[in-house]
Amino acid sequence: MSNEDLYAYTLSVGGKRYPCDSLVFPKTNEEWKEHFDEKWDFVDEGKNNYDPKHILKSLLTVHNNIC
DSSP: OOHHHHHHHHHHTTOOOOGGGOSOOOOSHHHHHHHHGGGHHHHHHHHHHHOTTOOSOOTTOTTTTOO
């Protein structure tokens, strides 16, 4: 079973995990919204308040596809 398969299974049964410890991590904003769940609005609001021009980038692709 690949890392991607294990990740998909974990999500399918309601699991979460910390992305830094995995070879597979959320890559789109939709996947990050699912990862952060009810905390996403807080994360998104903070990003927009403190980096409105989206100059700072994350190596984990959080907000990287927003211009």
